[in-house]
Amino acid sequence: MTKSTILIVDDMVANIKVLGELLKDEYKIRLATNGEKALQISRSSNPPDLILLDVIMPEMDGYEVCAQLKTDKATKNIPVIFITAMDLEKDETKGLSLGAVDYITKPFSLPIVKARVKTHLELKHHRDILEDLSTLDGLTGISNRRRFDEILEIEWLRALRESTSLALLMIDIDHFKLYNDNYGHIAGDDCLKLVAKNLLDGIPRPADFLARYGGEEFAAILPMTDTKGAVTVGSSLIMHINALKIPHVHSLVSDQITISIGAASIIPDRRNSSVFLIENADNCLYLAKEGGRNRVESTDTG
Ligand SMILES: [Mg+2]
Known part of the structure; x- marks a missing residue:
């Protein structure tokens, strides 16, 4: 099986490094230090399987990035996990209401981040299989x-x-x-x-x-x-x-x-x-x- 790709988005390079180190053995890692770049990578012909998304970033914040991903057919099925220091209930509610699958607050436990990433990738894999079944032509096996x-x-x-x-x-x-x-x-x-x-x-x-x-x-x-x-x-x-x-x-x-x-x-x-x-x-x-x-x-x- 090919390695899943995870896009880590954070304006602080130090944060990207910590998460990258944590995940690089099991996954292909891509990096973005701003929202615009994150959208560009997500919309490319080689999109990530999951996105770890910081909330507070200059120019375009994580909420805006998530909202844009979820309104675009090409990117709406990529699971987004917010990783943020904003730990108020209303912040988390906002993140989830924008379509994120999870919300992890800083300081986070590395094993928990790893476990949640794994769970959400598995769920995505199962959704992809169901999606494939509904989009394949029954006779020829190619797309319908x-x-x-x-x-x-x-x-x-x-x-x-x-x-x-x-x-x-x-x-x-x-x-x-x-x-x-x-x-x-x-x-x-x-x-x-x-x-x-x-x-x-x-x-x-x-x-x-x-x-x-x-x-x-x-x-x-x-x-x-x-x-x-x-x-x-x-x-x-x-x-x-x-x-x-x-x-x-x-x-x-x-x-x-x-x-x-x-x-x-x-x-x-x-x-x-x-x-x-x-x-x-x-x-x-x-x-x-x-x-x-x-x-x-x-x-x-x-
Ligand atoms: Mg930030």
Whole structure:
């Protein structure tokens, strides 16, 4: 199992050192000495599994950091434990009401901090498992449409914040109805599973995301990717699926299973939404179908 990552946020370097020393053998430790930096790390593509958060910091205090984390879909599930010298009941109540899972007051006992961190990481791990079950497609085991909608929203907001290009591939198996009609639904399901697995293998980077969009349609979200990059990925997926040589003698474009892909990219701005990106990729998929299938068509909407 990979080590969990803990983000320690405190404006006093001495405090960070004490907590870092305590936890560094069991966890990967990241550090932030102000709220802004803490938010930046939490919103990155490699977020922490748990945050130890000081309350009193200049500029943005811990309450504000926690409130911002909890209003953002991408960060709201990261458990936050406040560690603070503010030991009044009203302070603790405020911290918990903002969505923190725990509140530890200074001076703290190191073994207790360690034990609470462990407990909350375990709880998060179990929540993650349940979350996975509700976001996976039952047949293919890859992410489902619900998860796709969530990830697209998260990546859209990230690309908007960072002014980077976000690309989307809409992928459809060619003449899949003819496949089902001739080979039967069990073979059809096997075909979907095999295609899903190979599309997943063919998506190059860890930040890229593939989901079953519905029926025989899949969608891939490619952060930090322009149209040219999306077409490169799309072309390689098409070759990948061709190389499987799944027989489909009733296909009208080939004697084996092929896919068509619509690729679009955009640098988001506040005037549009992710629906615009989906529509563009969908239109390109339509063009790929019209153009003879087994191909990728693209548009640059940025
Ligand atoms: Mg402080």
